[in-house]
Amino acid sequence: MQVEFESHSHDAAAIQDAGSSSQTWRTNLLLILCGILIGLPGVVPALILGYHWIALLIGIVFYSVLFQYAKRLLRPSEEVPVPASGVIRFRLQPNYLEHEFLWNRGRTAWSHIQEAVVHDDFLHIRVDPATSFIIPRRAFGTIDEMQAFAATAQAHIAAARETTPPAIGLYDDDFFAAWTKEAGLTVEYQNTRADWAYALEKGGAGAHWQSWQNRVARNAFYLVLCAAMIFMASKVQHVGLAAAVLVASAAFWYVGSITLLLLARERRRQSGVPEQWLTNRTLFISPVGVISLTSFAIYCSDWHYYEEVADDNGFVYFIADKVVSVLAPKRAFPSIGQAEHFAQEAAQWHAKALMPLEEPPEAASAAVSPSDDKNPDQSPQT
Numbered sequence: 001m002q003v004e005f006e007s008h009s010h011d012a013a014a015i016q017d018a019g020s021s022s023q024t025w026r027t028n029l030l031l032i033l034c035g036i037l038i039g040l041p042g043v044v045p046a047l048i049l050g051y052h053w054i055a056l057l058i059g060i061v062f063y064s065v066l067f068q069y070a071k072r073l074l075r076p077s078e079e080v081p082v083p084a085s086g087v088i089r090f091r092l093q094p095n096y097l098e099h100e101f102l103w104n105r106g107r108t109a110w111s112h113i114q115e116a117v118v119h120d121d122f123l124h125i126r127v128d129p130a131t132s133f134i135i136p137r138r139a140f141g142t143i144d145e146m147q148a149f150a151a152t153a154q155a156h157i158a159a160a161r162e163t164t165p166p167a168i169g170l171y172d173d174d175f176f177a178a179w180t181k182e183a184g185l186t187v188e189y190q191n192t193r194a195d196w197a198y199a200l201e202k203g204g205a206g207a208h209w210q211s212w213q214n215r216v217a218r219n220a221f222y223l224v225l226c227a228a229m230i231f232m233a234s235k236v237q238h239v240g241l242a243a244a245v246l247v248a249s250a251a252f253w254y255v256g257s258i259t260l261l262l263l264a265r266e267r268r269r270q271s272g273v274p275e276q277w278l279t280n281r282t283l284f285i286s287p288v289g290v291i292s293l294t295s296f297a298i299y300c301s302d303w304h305y306y307e308e309v310a311d312d313n314g315f316v317y318f319i320a321d322k323v324v325s326v327l328a329p330k331r332a333f334p335s336i337g338q339a340e341h342f343a344q345e346a347a348q349w350h351a352k353a354l355m356p357l358e359e360p361p362e363a364a365s366a367a368v369s370p371s372d373d374k375n376p377d378q379s380p381q382t
Helices: 011-018 022-048 052-074 143-162 174-180 193-202 212-235 239-272 336-354 361-366
Strands: 002-006 087-092 096-101 104-109 115-118 122-128 131-136 185-190 280-285 289-293 297-302 308-311 315-320 323-329
Touching: 002 131, 022 052, 022 239, 052 239, 087 143, 104 174, 115 143, 122 143, 174 289, 174 297, 185 323, 185 336, 193 239, 193 315, 193 323, 212 239, 280 336, 308 336, 315 336
Parallel strands: none
Antiparallel strands: 002 087, 087 096, 096 104, 104 297, 115 122, 122 131, 185 280, 280 289, 289 297, 308 315, 315 323
C-alpha cells in the first residue's frame, strides 16, 4: 500500500499540532524566574557594604539584559516548521515503513514505530517522542482510504510487537542504489544521553567540547572567585578599588551561576532523549551523501539535506533545519587523526555538493561573443 502527495506549506500547521509547546513554555518561564533570583546575590553584597550606587548600577545592567532575554524567550516563534518540499511517498511493507522525499530515503521497522493515529486533517505516524511522519488528508481520495491506510499501519505495528521481524536490507534492491554506488568512510558508534543533551543544548555551536563534570567544576570556581572578591571588598578602604572589586564579584557570580543553571537544564534534557537514539549505529559517508544504519532503521540523505557539517574536539555534527540530525562522537574512532579526517571529508563533500554546477564546455563555447568578421548587429538568417 502506497500514498503519494505534493508537500504544501499548510502541512506545517499539522506538524505544530502533532507536538506540544507547553513544556518549552514552562521551561522558559522557569529560566526567567531563576534569572530574577540569581540577580539578587549580585546586588546584595554592595548594599550590605554601603555602596548603594554600585548596587544600583549592577542591578540596572543585569536586569536590563534579563529583560531582553525574557522578551526573546517569551516571544511566539516566527519560525514555522517547514515540511519537506516536493513529492513525498510512504509505502507500507510487511516489515517496515518506507519513506521517500526530497534528498532522503529511508525505512523504519514497524517494531520501532510507536503508533499511527488518525486526526481530522492528517494521519500521524509517531516513530519516537521526537520523530513523526505527517500525512495530510488530501493525500487520500476519501477519509475511508486514510482510515484503511492507518488500519494497515496499525496492524503491522501490532504484528511486529509479537514477532521478531527480519533485518531491514540496505543492498537488497535498487531503493538505496544512489547512496551505495560510491566508496566512502564508515564509523560505528553509540551515543549516550549526555551526548544528545549537549548537542540539543548547544546546537553544534560549541567551540570546544568539555565533559559535563569539567564544565561544572570550571563554573563552580567562578563562584569561589566571587566569594573571594566580596571578602576583599570588605577589607579594602579605597572607595574606587572597593567598587571595582564588587563589580568583579558580581560578574563572577553571574557567569558562574547562570552557566550552572544552563548546565542543569542540559542535564535535565537527558531524560527526554528517546531510547532509539542510543542504539548502536553505523554511519557511512561518501561523495553522494550520508547513510545512517541501525538494526531497525535506514536513513539515506543527500548532502543537500544538511545545512552544515561542523565539528569540535568532541563530535562531528550533521545539522538539518537548524537541528543536529546526526551526532558522531570522535571517541568512536581508533585515533583522533582518523576522526579529523572523517570530519574534513564530510565537510568537503558537503561543500562540493552545494557548489553550483560548472557550465559545460559546449555551453561556454556557444556563449562566446561573435567573431570580428561578423556584424554583431546583423539579423539572423532564416
